[in-house]
Amino acid sequence: MTQRDPLGIAVIGTGRMGADHVRRIQQLTSGARVTAVVDVDAERAKAVAALADGCTVHTDPAAAMASADVDAVLVASPGPAHEAALLAAFAHDFPVLCEKPLTPDAASAARVMEAEVSLGRRRVQVGFMRRYDAEYMKLKSPLETGQLGRPLMLHNRHRNAAGPPWFTSDMLISDSVAHETDVTRWLLGHEITAVTVLRPRPSANAPDDLQDPQFVVFETDGGAIVDVEMFVNCGFGYQVQAEVVCERGTARIGDGHAMVTHMAGRWGGTIAQDFTERFADAYDREIQAWVDATRRGEVTGPSVWDGYAAAAVCEAGVRSLEEGGRVEVDLVDRPALYRG
Ligand code: NAD
Ligand code: ISE
Numbered sequence: 191m192t193q194r195d196p197l198g199i200a201v202i203g204t205g206r207m208g209a210d211h212v213r214r215i216q217q218l219t220s221g222a223r224v225t226a227v228v229d230v231d232a233e234r235a236k237a238v239a240a241l242a243d244g245c246t247v248h249t250d251p252a253a254a255m256a257s258a259d260v261d262a263v264l265v266a267s268p269g270p271a272h273e274a275a276l277l278a279a280f281a282h283d284f285p286v287l288c289e290k291p292l293t294p295d296a297a298s299a300a301r302v303m304e305a306e307v308s309l310g311r312r313r314v315q316v317g318f319m320r321r322y323d324a325e326y327m328k329l330k331s332p333l334e335t336g337q338l339g340r341p342l343m344l345h346n347r348h349r350n351a352a353g354p355p356w357f358t359s360d361m362l363i364s365d366s367v368a369h370e371t372d373v374t375r376w377l378l379g380h381e382i383t384a385v386t387v388l389r390p391r392p393s394a395n396a397p398d399d400l401q402d403p404q405f406v407v408f409e410t411d412g413g414a415i416v417d418v419e420m421f422v423n424c425g426f427g428y429q430v431q432a433e434v435v436c437e438r439g440t441a442r443i444g445d446g447h448a449m450v451t452h453m454a455g456r457w458g459g460t461i462a463q464d465f466t467e468r469f470a471d472a473y474d475r476e477i478q479a480w481v482d483a484t485r486r487g488e489v490t491g492p493s494v495w496d497g498y499a500a501a502a503v504c505e506a507g508v509r510s511l512e513e514g515g516r517v518e519v520d521l522v523d524r525p526a527l528y529r530g
Pocket of ligand 1: 291
Protein backbone atom coordinates (compact mmCIF):
# COMPACT_ATOMS: atom_id res chain seq x y z
CA MET A 191 0.00 0.00 0.00
CA THR A 192 1.44 3.42 -0.92
CA GLN A 193 1.03 5.93 1.88
CA ARG A 194 0.46 9.64 1.55
CA ASP A 195 3.49 11.90 1.87
CA PRO A 196 4.13 12.89 4.60
CA LEU A 197 2.62 10.07 6.61
CA GLY A 198 -0.05 11.34 9.06
CA ILE A 199 0.46 9.84 12.53
CA ALA A 200 -1.94 9.71 15.49
CA VAL A 201 -0.03 9.52 18.79
CA ILE A 202 -2.03 7.86 21.58
CA GLY A 203 -0.79 8.83 25.04
CA THR A 204 1.07 12.13 25.41
CA GLY A 205 2.98 11.49 28.63
CA ARG A 206 6.75 11.12 28.86
CA MET A 207 7.31 8.88 25.82
CA GLY A 208 4.38 10.13 23.73
CA ALA A 209 5.46 13.77 24.06
CA ASP A 210 9.06 12.81 23.25
CA HIS A 211 7.91 10.92 20.12
CA VAL A 212 5.72 13.87 18.98
CA ARG A 213 8.73 16.18 19.26
CA ARG A 214 10.92 13.63 17.45
CA ILE A 215 8.48 13.12 14.57
CA GLN A 216 7.99 16.85 14.10
CA GLN A 217 11.64 17.86 14.39
CA LEU A 218 13.76 14.89 13.33
CA THR A 219 11.83 12.27 11.38
CA SER A 220 11.59 12.64 7.63
CA GLY A 221 8.44 11.71 5.72
CA ALA A 222 6.00 11.99 8.62
CA ARG A 223 4.07 14.47 10.73
CA VAL A 224 1.77 14.20 13.73
CA THR A 225 -1.83 14.87 12.65
CA ALA A 226 -3.66 13.84 15.86
CA VAL A 227 -2.85 13.38 19.54
CA VAL A 228 -4.93 11.50 22.11
CA ASP A 229 -4.82 11.48 25.89
CA VAL A 230 -7.42 10.79 28.56
CA ASP A 231 -5.97 13.95 30.09
CA ALA A 232 -7.22 16.61 27.63
CA GLU A 233 -4.98 19.35 29.01
CA ARG A 234 -1.86 17.25 28.54
CA ALA A 235 -2.89 16.37 24.97
CA LYS A 236 -3.54 20.04 24.22
CA ALA A 237 -0.12 21.07 25.53
CA VAL A 238 1.65 18.43 23.42
CA ALA A 239 -0.43 19.29 20.33
CA ALA A 240 1.21 22.71 20.41
CA LEU A 241 4.37 20.97 19.15
CA ALA A 242 2.60 19.93 15.91
CA ASP A 243 1.00 22.56 13.74
CA GLY A 244 -2.58 21.77 12.72
CA CYS A 245 -2.78 18.57 14.73
CA THR A 246 -6.17 17.66 16.23
CA VAL A 247 -6.69 16.86 19.94
CA HIS A 248 -8.77 13.93 21.23
CA THR A 249 -9.52 12.13 24.48
CA ASP A 250 -10.80 9.00 22.70
CA PRO A 251 -8.48 6.94 20.43
CA ALA A 252 -11.47 5.94 18.24
CA ALA A 253 -12.16 9.59 17.37
CA ALA A 254 -8.54 10.16 16.36
CA MET A 255 -8.46 7.01 14.23
CA ALA A 256 -11.58 8.20 12.40
CA SER A 257 -9.78 11.42 11.31
CA ALA A 258 -9.27 11.68 7.55
CA ASP A 259 -5.61 12.73 7.89
CA VAL A 260 -4.47 9.74 9.98
CA ASP A 261 -2.51 6.97 8.15
CA ALA A 262 -0.71 5.28 11.05
CA VAL A 263 -0.82 5.04 14.84
CA LEU A 264 1.87 5.32 17.52
CA VAL A 265 0.70 3.85 20.85
CA ALA A 266 2.41 5.40 23.89
CA SER A 267 -0.29 4.98 26.53
CA PRO A 268 0.43 2.74 29.57
CA GLY A 269 0.74 -1.02 28.84
CA PRO A 270 -2.76 -2.00 30.10
CA ALA A 271 -4.32 0.35 27.47
CA HIS A 272 -2.37 -1.12 24.52
CA GLU A 273 -4.67 -4.05 23.66
CA ALA A 274 -7.73 -1.83 23.06
CA ALA A 275 -5.71 0.66 21.00
CA LEU A 276 -4.15 -2.11 18.89
CA LEU A 277 -7.47 -3.81 18.17
CA ALA A 278 -9.00 -0.45 17.17
CA ALA A 279 -6.03 0.23 14.85
CA PHE A 280 -6.45 -3.25 13.29
CA ALA A 281 -10.11 -2.43 12.56
CA HIS A 282 -8.85 0.52 10.46
CA ASP A 283 -5.98 -1.56 9.02
CA PHE A 284 -3.48 1.04 10.26
CA PRO A 285 0.22 0.28 10.66
CA VAL A 286 1.22 0.68 14.32
CA LEU A 287 4.31 1.42 16.36
CA CYS A 288 3.41 0.14 19.84
CA GLU A 289 5.64 1.09 22.78
CA LYS A 290 6.81 -1.82 24.89
CA PRO A 291 5.37 -3.80 26.57
CA LEU A 292 3.04 -5.05 23.79
CA THR A 293 0.60 -5.78 26.64
CA PRO A 294 1.27 -6.51 30.34
CA ASP A 295 0.45 -10.27 30.26
CA ALA A 296 0.63 -13.29 27.97
CA ALA A 297 -3.14 -13.80 27.54
CA SER A 298 -3.76 -10.26 26.26
CA ALA A 299 -0.64 -10.44 24.06
CA ALA A 300 -1.93 -13.73 22.60
CA ARG A 301 -5.27 -12.05 21.80
CA VAL A 302 -3.45 -9.26 19.94
CA MET A 303 -1.39 -11.90 18.10
CA GLU A 304 -4.53 -13.84 17.07
CA ALA A 305 -6.09 -10.61 15.79
CA GLU A 306 -3.00 -9.75 13.70
CA VAL A 307 -2.75 -13.31 12.38
CA SER A 308 -6.38 -13.13 11.28
CA LEU A 309 -5.50 -9.98 9.25
CA GLY A 310 -3.05 -12.22 7.38
CA ARG A 311 -0.12 -9.78 7.52
CA ARG A 312 1.99 -7.92 10.06
CA ARG A 313 0.75 -4.47 11.08
CA VAL A 314 2.77 -3.83 14.30
CA GLN A 315 6.34 -2.91 15.15
CA VAL A 316 6.89 -3.24 18.93
CA GLY A 317 8.96 -0.48 20.60
CA PHE A 318 11.94 -2.56 21.74
CA MET A 319 14.26 0.30 20.82
CA ARG A 320 17.49 -1.28 22.09
CA ARG A 321 17.62 -3.19 18.78
CA TYR A 322 18.28 0.24 17.16
CA ASP A 323 20.96 1.33 19.67
CA ALA A 324 24.48 1.66 18.19
CA GLU A 325 26.12 -0.19 21.10
CA TYR A 326 23.65 -3.09 21.08
CA MET A 327 24.00 -3.39 17.29
CA LYS A 328 27.79 -3.62 17.77
CA LEU A 329 27.34 -6.30 20.44
CA LYS A 330 25.16 -8.36 18.10
CA SER A 331 27.68 -8.30 15.28
CA PRO A 332 30.26 -10.84 16.64
CA LEU A 333 27.40 -13.08 17.75
CA GLU A 334 26.07 -13.13 14.19
CA THR A 335 29.43 -13.81 12.58
CA GLY A 336 30.25 -16.42 15.24
CA GLN A 337 33.73 -14.94 15.73
CA LEU A 338 33.53 -15.26 19.53
CA GLY A 339 32.16 -18.80 19.40
CA ARG A 340 28.84 -19.85 20.94
CA PRO A 341 27.35 -17.60 23.65
CA LEU A 342 27.36 -19.22 27.10
CA MET A 343 26.30 -16.40 29.42
CA LEU A 344 24.92 -12.86 29.19
CA HIS A 345 25.25 -10.47 32.15
CA ASN A 346 22.95 -7.40 32.21
CA ARG A 347 22.70 -4.42 34.52
CA HIS A 348 19.68 -2.15 34.17
CA ARG A 349 19.66 0.79 36.57
CA ASN A 350 17.34 3.80 36.72
CA ALA A 351 18.11 6.85 38.85
CA ALA A 352 14.62 6.76 40.42
CA GLY A 353 11.39 4.92 39.62
CA PRO A 354 8.06 6.73 39.31
CA PRO A 355 6.03 6.81 42.57
CA TRP A 356 3.41 4.37 41.20
CA PHE A 357 5.99 1.71 40.27
CA THR A 358 5.22 -1.70 41.81
CA SER A 359 7.52 -4.68 42.42
CA ASP A 360 6.00 -6.68 39.53
CA MET A 361 6.61 -3.71 37.18
CA LEU A 362 10.36 -4.06 37.71
CA ILE A 363 9.85 -7.24 35.68
CA SER A 364 6.95 -6.46 33.30
CA ASP A 365 7.93 -2.86 32.51
CA SER A 366 11.72 -2.83 32.95
CA VAL A 367 13.20 -6.34 32.62
CA ALA A 368 10.90 -6.59 29.56
CA HIS A 369 13.80 -4.94 27.70
CA GLU A 370 16.29 -7.67 28.73
CA THR A 371 13.85 -10.41 27.67
CA ASP A 372 13.89 -8.90 24.18
CA VAL A 373 17.63 -8.21 24.17
CA THR A 374 18.33 -11.82 25.22
CA ARG A 375 16.10 -13.33 22.51
CA TRP A 376 17.40 -10.92 19.84
CA LEU A 377 21.13 -11.10 20.68
CA LEU A 378 21.35 -14.85 21.29
CA GLY A 379 18.61 -16.03 18.94
CA HIS A 380 17.35 -18.31 21.75
CA GLU A 381 13.93 -18.55 23.41
CA ILE A 382 13.85 -18.11 27.20
CA THR A 383 12.57 -21.30 28.82
CA ALA A 384 12.61 -20.56 32.57
CA VAL A 385 12.90 -17.59 34.94
CA THR A 386 14.07 -17.33 38.55
CA VAL A 387 13.79 -14.04 40.43
CA LEU A 388 15.89 -13.53 43.55
CA ARG A 389 15.22 -10.83 46.13
CA PRO A 390 18.28 -9.01 47.46
CA ARG A 391 17.79 -6.84 50.54
CA PRO A 392 15.64 -3.86 49.36
CA SER A 393 17.48 -0.55 49.14
CA ALA A 394 16.64 1.94 51.89
CA ASN A 395 16.31 4.47 49.05
CA ALA A 396 13.42 2.54 47.45
CA PRO A 397 9.85 3.35 48.51
CA ASP A 398 8.44 1.15 51.31
CA ASP A 399 7.24 -2.26 50.11
CA LEU A 400 9.07 -2.01 46.77
CA GLN A 401 11.30 -5.02 46.10
CA ASP A 402 14.14 -3.04 44.53
CA PRO A 403 16.66 -4.25 43.39
CA GLN A 404 15.82 -7.67 41.92
CA PHE A 405 18.16 -10.28 40.45
CA VAL A 406 16.67 -12.24 37.56
CA VAL A 407 18.03 -15.40 35.95
CA PHE A 408 16.88 -16.68 32.54
CA GLU A 409 17.59 -20.11 31.10
CA THR A 410 17.46 -20.40 27.30
CA ASP A 411 16.74 -23.19 24.85
CA GLY A 412 20.30 -22.72 23.52
CA GLY A 413 21.76 -23.64 26.92
CA ALA A 414 22.77 -20.09 27.91
CA ILE A 415 22.33 -18.59 31.37
CA VAL A 416 21.43 -14.90 31.51
CA ASP A 417 21.35 -12.66 34.57
CA VAL A 418 19.77 -9.23 35.00
CA GLU A 419 20.37 -6.87 37.89
CA MET A 420 17.29 -4.61 37.88
CA PHE A 421 17.59 -1.58 40.15
CA VAL A 422 15.13 1.30 39.55
CA ASN A 423 16.16 3.52 42.48
CA CYS A 424 19.94 3.29 42.21
CA GLY A 425 20.12 7.05 42.72
CA PHE A 426 23.14 7.94 40.62
CA GLY A 427 21.88 7.77 37.04
CA TYR A 428 20.56 5.69 34.15
CA GLN A 429 22.88 2.83 33.33
CA VAL A 430 22.38 -0.11 30.99
CA GLN A 431 25.26 -2.57 30.55
CA ALA A 432 25.58 -5.95 28.89
CA GLU A 433 28.40 -8.45 28.61
CA VAL A 434 28.20 -11.59 26.56
CA VAL A 435 30.54 -14.45 27.48
CA CYS A 436 31.29 -16.81 24.60
CA GLU A 437 33.50 -19.86 24.03
CA ARG A 438 36.36 -17.81 22.56
CA GLY A 439 35.96 -14.40 24.20
CA THR A 440 33.66 -11.78 25.63
CA ALA A 441 32.10 -8.52 24.43
CA ARG A 442 30.76 -5.77 26.64
CA ILE A 443 28.81 -2.52 26.14
CA GLY A 444 27.44 0.25 28.34
CA ASP A 445 30.55 1.51 30.11
CA GLY A 446 29.58 4.99 28.96
CA HIS A 447 33.05 6.30 28.19
CA ALA A 448 32.02 8.61 25.37
CA MET A 449 34.21 11.36 26.85
CA VAL A 450 36.58 11.23 29.79
CA THR A 451 37.90 14.39 31.43
CA HIS A 452 41.12 14.67 33.44
CA MET A 453 41.33 17.59 35.84
CA ALA A 454 42.70 18.53 39.25
CA GLY A 455 44.14 15.09 39.94
CA ARG A 456 40.97 13.19 38.99
CA TRP A 457 39.47 11.65 35.86
CA GLY A 458 35.86 10.90 35.00
CA GLY A 459 32.80 11.45 32.86
CA THR A 460 29.05 11.98 33.18
CA ILE A 461 26.28 9.41 33.49
CA ALA A 462 22.97 9.79 31.60
CA GLN A 463 20.07 10.53 33.93
CA ASP A 464 17.26 8.81 32.06
CA PHE A 465 16.29 6.74 29.04
CA THR A 466 15.40 9.73 26.84
CA GLU A 467 19.06 10.75 27.09
CA ARG A 468 20.78 7.32 26.96
CA PHE A 469 18.63 5.94 24.15
CA ALA A 470 17.87 9.18 22.22
CA ASP A 471 19.60 7.95 19.05
CA ALA A 472 17.94 4.54 19.32
CA TYR A 473 14.45 6.10 19.50
CA ASP A 474 15.31 8.34 16.54
CA ARG A 475 16.42 5.34 14.43
CA GLU A 476 13.47 3.22 15.58
CA ILE A 477 10.85 5.80 14.57
CA GLN A 478 12.58 6.61 11.27
CA ALA A 479 12.79 2.89 10.44
CA TRP A 480 9.06 2.51 11.19
CA VAL A 481 8.10 5.50 9.05
CA ASP A 482 10.35 4.37 6.16
CA ALA A 483 9.01 0.80 6.24
CA THR A 484 5.42 2.04 6.46
CA ARG A 485 5.91 4.30 3.45
CA ARG A 486 7.25 1.29 1.52
CA GLY A 487 4.15 -0.67 2.57
CA GLU A 488 6.21 -2.96 4.83
CA VAL A 489 6.36 -3.82 8.53
CA THR A 490 9.80 -4.53 9.99
CA GLY A 491 11.47 -4.64 13.44
CA PRO A 492 10.30 -6.40 16.61
CA SER A 493 7.06 -8.24 15.91
CA VAL A 494 3.92 -9.10 17.86
CA TRP A 495 5.49 -12.55 18.35
CA ASP A 496 8.45 -10.84 20.05
CA GLY A 497 6.01 -8.81 22.17
CA TYR A 498 4.07 -11.97 23.08
CA ALA A 499 7.24 -13.94 23.96
CA ALA A 500 8.45 -11.06 26.17
CA ALA A 501 5.05 -10.93 27.91
CA ALA A 502 5.12 -14.69 28.58
CA VAL A 503 8.66 -14.51 30.01
CA CYS A 504 7.72 -11.53 32.20
CA GLU A 505 4.61 -13.32 33.43
CA ALA A 506 6.79 -16.26 34.50
CA GLY A 507 9.13 -13.75 36.16
CA VAL A 508 6.31 -12.13 38.11
CA ARG A 509 5.20 -15.58 39.32
CA SER A 510 8.73 -16.38 40.43
CA LEU A 511 8.90 -13.04 42.27
CA GLU A 512 5.59 -13.69 44.03
CA GLU A 513 5.85 -17.43 44.73
CA GLY A 514 9.63 -17.97 44.75
CA GLY A 515 11.61 -20.55 42.81
CA ARG A 516 12.07 -21.33 39.14
CA VAL A 517 9.11 -20.89 36.80
CA GLU A 518 9.02 -22.39 33.29
CA VAL A 519 7.89 -20.23 30.38
CA ASP A 520 4.88 -21.50 28.50
CA LEU A 521 4.81 -20.35 24.84
CA VAL A 522 2.16 -21.24 22.24
CA ASP A 523 3.48 -22.49 18.86
CA ARG A 524 4.86 -19.63 16.77
CA PRO A 525 2.31 -18.82 14.02
CA ALA A 526 3.57 -19.07 10.41
CA LEU A 527 3.22 -15.27 10.04
CA TYR A 528 6.21 -14.83 12.38
CA ARG A 529 8.46 -17.63 11.06
CA GLY A 530 11.43 -17.20 8.74
P1 NAD B 1 3.25 8.30 31.18
O1 NAD B 1 2.46 7.92 32.38
O2 NAD B 1 4.24 9.41 31.26
O3 NAD B 1 2.25 8.67 29.99
C1 NAD B 1 1.14 7.89 29.63
C2 NAD B 1 0.07 8.84 29.10
O4 NAD B 1 -1.01 8.05 28.59
C3 NAD B 1 -0.53 9.76 30.18
O5 NAD B 1 -0.53 11.08 29.71
C4 NAD B 1 -1.94 9.21 30.40
O6 NAD B 1 -2.87 10.22 30.73
C5 NAD B 1 -2.25 8.63 29.01
N1 NAD B 1 -3.27 7.59 28.98
C6 NAD B 1 -3.60 6.69 29.94
N2 NAD B 1 -4.56 5.85 29.48
C7 NAD B 1 -4.82 6.23 28.20
C8 NAD B 1 -5.72 5.76 27.21
N3 NAD B 1 -6.51 4.72 27.42
N4 NAD B 1 -5.75 6.41 26.01
C9 NAD B 1 -4.94 7.48 25.78
N5 NAD B 1 -4.07 7.97 26.69
C10 NAD B 1 -4.00 7.34 27.88
O7 NAD B 1 3.95 6.95 30.68
P2 NAD B 1 5.24 6.81 29.74
O8 NAD B 1 6.46 6.70 30.59
O9 NAD B 1 5.18 7.82 28.67
O10 NAD B 1 4.97 5.34 29.14
C11 NAD B 1 4.11 5.14 28.06
C12 NAD B 1 4.48 3.84 27.35
O11 NAD B 1 5.82 3.95 26.89
C13 NAD B 1 4.42 2.59 28.25
O12 NAD B 1 4.04 1.50 27.46
C14 NAD B 1 5.86 2.44 28.71
O13 NAD B 1 6.22 1.13 29.06
C15 NAD B 1 6.60 2.88 27.45
N6 NAD B 1 7.95 3.40 27.74
C16 NAD B 1 8.94 2.97 26.94
C17 NAD B 1 10.23 3.39 27.17
C18 NAD B 1 11.33 2.86 26.31
O14 NAD B 1 12.48 2.97 26.72
N7 NAD B 1 11.04 2.28 25.16
C19 NAD B 1 10.50 4.30 28.21
C20 NAD B 1 9.44 4.74 28.98
C21 NAD B 1 8.16 4.30 28.73
C1 ISE C 1 10.58 2.34 31.29
O1 ISE C 1 9.22 2.05 30.98
C2 ISE C 1 11.44 1.99 30.13
O2 ISE C 1 11.06 1.36 29.19
C3 ISE C 1 12.86 2.29 30.35
O3 ISE C 1 13.63 2.02 29.19
C4 ISE C 1 13.34 1.44 31.52
O4 ISE C 1 14.70 1.73 31.79
C5 ISE C 1 12.51 1.73 32.76
O5 ISE C 1 12.92 0.87 33.80
C6 ISE C 1 11.02 1.48 32.46
O6 ISE C 1 10.25 1.81 33.60
